[in-house]
Amino acid sequence: MLKSINLTFQYSGAPSISFPDFTAEQGDQWLILGPSGSGKTTLLHLLGGLLSPSTGNITLDELHYSDFSPAKLDKFRGENIGIVFQKAHAVQSLSVMENLLLAQQLGGKLLDKKKIMDILERLQIAHKANQKPNRLSAGEQQRVAIARAVINQPRLILADEPTSALDDKNSTEVQNLLKESADAVKAILLVVTHDNRLKATFPKQLLLK
Amino acid sequence: MNILHLSLKNILNKPLTLVLNLVLFSLGVGLISLLLLVNVQLEDKFQKNFAGIDLVIGAKGSPLQLILSSLYHLDSPTGNMPISESKAFLNPKHPIFKKVVPLSLGDSHRGYRIVGTNVSFVDLYEAKLIEGKMFEENMEVVVGATVAENLKIKTGDQFQSSHGLIEDENLVHEDAKPFLVKGILGKTGSVIDQLIITKTQSVWAVHEDHDHADETEEEHAAHLDHDHEYAEEEKPLAAYEDQSITSLLVQFRGRNIQALNMARNINENTNFQAATPAIEINRLYTLLGVGEEALKALAMLIIFVSGLSIFISLFSSLRERKYELAVMRTLGARPGFLFQLIIFEGIVIAVLGFLCGIALSHGSMIILADFLEKSYRYDFSASLFLMEEIYLFGGSLIIGIIAAIIPAFQASKTDIHATLADNKG
Numbered sequence: 001m002l003k004s005i006n007l008t009f010q011y012s013g014a015p016s017i018s019f020p021d022f023t024a025e026q027g028d029q030w031l032i033l034g035p036s037g038s039g040k041t042t043l044l045h046l047l048g049g050l051l052s053p054s055t056g057n058i059t060l061d062e063l064h065y066s067d068f069s070p071a072k073l074d075k076f077r078g079e080n081i082g083i084v085f086q087k088a089h090a091v092q093s094l095s096v097m098e099n100l101l102l103a104q105q106l107g108g109k110l111l112d113k114k115k116i117m118d119i120l121e122r123l124q125i126a127h128k129a130n131q132k133p134n135r136l137s138a139g140e141q142q143r144v145a146i147a148r149a150v151i152n153q154p155r156l157i158l159a160d161e162p163t164s165a166l167d168d169k170n171s172t173e174v175q176n177l178l179k180e181s182a183d184a185v186k187a188i189l190l191v192v193t194h195d196n197r198l199k200a201t202f203p204k205q206l207l208l209k
Numbered sequence: 210m211n212i213l214h215l216s217l218k219n220i221l222n223k224p225l226t227l228v229l230n231l232v233l234f235s236l237g238v239g240l241i242s243l244l245l246l247v248n249v250q251l252e253d254k255f256q257k258n259f260a261g262i263d264l265v266i267g268a269k270g271s272p273l274q275l276i277l278s279s280l281y282h283l284d285s286p287t288g289n290m291p292i293s294e295s296k297a298f299l300n301p302k303h304p305i306f307k308k309v310v311p312l313s314l315g316d317s318h319r320g321y322r323i324v325g326t327n328v329s330f331v332d333l334y335e336a337k338l339i340e341g342k343m344f345e346e347n348m349e350v351v352v353g354a355t356v357a358e359n360l361k362i363k364t365g366d367q368f369q370s371s372h373g374l375i376e377d378e379n380l381v382h383e384d385a386k387p388f389l390v391k392g393i394l395g396k397t398g399s400v401i402d403q404l405i406i407t408k409t410q411s412v413w414a415v416h417e418d419h420d421h422a423d424e425t426e427e428e429h430a431a432h433l434d435h436d437h438e439y440a441e442e443e444k445p446l447a448a449y450e451d452q453s454i455t456s457l458l459v460q461f462r463g464r465n466i467q468a469l470n471m472a473r474n475i476n477e478n479t480n481f482q483a484a485t486p487a488i489e490i491n492r493l494y495t496l497l498g499v500g501e502e503a504l505k506a507l508a509m510l511i512i513f514v515s516g517l518s519i520f521i522s523l524f525s526s527l528r529e530r531k532y533e534l535a536v537m538r539t540l541g542a543r544p545g546f547l548f549q550l551i552i553f554e555g556i557v558i559a560v561l562g563f564l565c566g567i568a569l570s571h572g573s574m575i576i577l578a579d580f581l582e583k584s585y586r587y588d589f590s591a592s593l594f595l596m597e598e599i600y601l602f603g604g605s606l607i608i609g610i611i612a613a614i615i616p617a618f619q620a621s622k623t624d625i626h627a628t629l630a631d632n633k634g
């Protein structure tokens with residue numbers, strides 16, 4: 001379960017942004033909408049532990065982020081949170097397979113090539129396992145990003161504009177794969193977007209102002 | 210998938226940058242290592258060839274030239290010493306000189322110098338026969354190990370010497386009697402390996418036959434008779450008043466005041482000059498040292514530039530890689546992981562550069578050895594590895610780390626939020 005209470009954040013020299021309190025049960029899939037500048041990405045980074053809030057509390061499975069030291073938080077994030085960005089930003093010098101092995105290692109998990117192949121299979125990019133990321137299309141790269149986010153069976157998957165760089169066909173596919181993958185590991189899925197193509201498929205939506 | 214592996218992958222992902230860095234680094238390391246290799250072996254050669262000689266006496270001229278020609282067999286001799294004027298030095302009961310070895314130089318065989326002397330010359334370099342016997346009669350020679358090896362000479366072979374010290378077919382003493390190889394010396398690592406050694410009288414014999422080719426038959430015959438006479442009853446060298454030699458190698462009985470004043474006495478009171486090997490060789494080192502220092506400075510400059518190039522390429526790669534570094538942080542990588550990653554990249558380039566540099570210096574030594582052997586009369590080795598090369602390795606590591614430390618620090622400070630939030634649209 002993910003909970004955020006009284007969350008605010010202030011960039012230096014800018015007014016403080018406050019976020020609505022929010023609770024997501026395990027397996028929930030939420031869409032977070034809002035115009036540019038409404039703090040969607042900031043919220044996502046707060047929930048992902050990439051940024052510390054000015055005030056308020058975030059707990060994942062009853063664990064308070066604020067209780068963690070920076071080192072603990074990095075470890076906690078690697079083990080329990082998977083993040084998909086607008087672009088994959090895979091390590092360019094490594095193949096798709098090696099990128100996923102690196103994710104397993106950084107998440108403190110056992111290296112398991114079979115598991116990686118299963119996930120790539122499900123995402124229909126198994127045949128690209130030994131390619132370098134820059135040889136892949138945008139849609140394929142996004143699938144690698146999804147694979148990387150779910151490989152360690154996280155409790156929480158965060159996605160920041162995962163489809164906005166994709167065409168309609170790829171957008172639908174990536175959206176479906178993201179939901180299926182989150183379902184498969186029973187993770188909470190939070191998608192931040194201003195992409196209207198996603199609105200129809202997410203019954204739970206949070207609107208930021 | 211450890212950090213080192215990832216560092217290596219990152220470096221190999223930019224092959225052109227890697228090549229540039231490696232070329233610069235290996236040039237610097239290679240130049241230093243080559244200087245060390247040549248230097249150590251040259252010094253070793255100069256040391257070995259001192260052969261316990263305290264003084265070299267010869268015709269007036271450059272003292273350095275006298276030392277080089279008589280002790281190292283590099284330069285041309287300074288001139289001749291008539292025996293009539295140098296009899297005093299040849300006295301076996303000389304109060305100051307323990308050992309005096311006469312040298313007659315100026316002839317060669319296929320580029321290898323022939324030294325007219327006596328058996329004590331062979332003893333100076335502690336050379337031992339590995340085949341055949343020592344020379345006894347006129348026109349008998351023993352050859353040094355390298356000469357035998359390179360010219361494929363065996364005991365019993367005959368050859369005709371040439372006038373002068375370079376290989377030139379037109380200068381062969383064709384009408385002179387041939388030399389007969391009586392024995393072959395074992396390897397000593399000193400200059401004697403590169404020499405052909407015979408009696409002083411043999412060198413005279415070649416030149417008498419040759420120089421007086423237009424003599425009348427009787428005169429010629431008289432000379433030949435003369436030779437026979439010498440061979441039968443061995444006269445001391447001092448008895449050949451009408452002959453000349455090139456120089457004398459001298460060992461003192463003791464290092465006392467008279468011995469030390471001897472050189473000055475000879476220089477001031479005779480028509481000859483006396484040169485002290487240690488002094489002249491030090492002078493040579495000083496002369497060579499300037500060039501060596503300049504080359505060293507150049508090598509240091511190249512290494513500095515290569516360090517700078519590693520720094521710049523790592524630093525600029527950070528800009529390209531800032532997103533993937535930030536994403537690695539979101540996957541659980543600690544700042545220390547990114548720091549180590551970049552440091553290892555610097556170290557890997559330095560180690561590869563060092564290895565290429567060592568391969569370069571030892572590789573070029575193989576090519577240079579032949580040339581150096583001809584010009585320095587010394588076998589150079591390419592497979593010699595020096596202690597200094599380990600220090601060079603340590604130095605390379607330090608340069609790799611220094612070049613990487615600022616980029617590594619920068620990488621470890623990657624602000625995940627700012628980097629990834631900034632990449633919108």
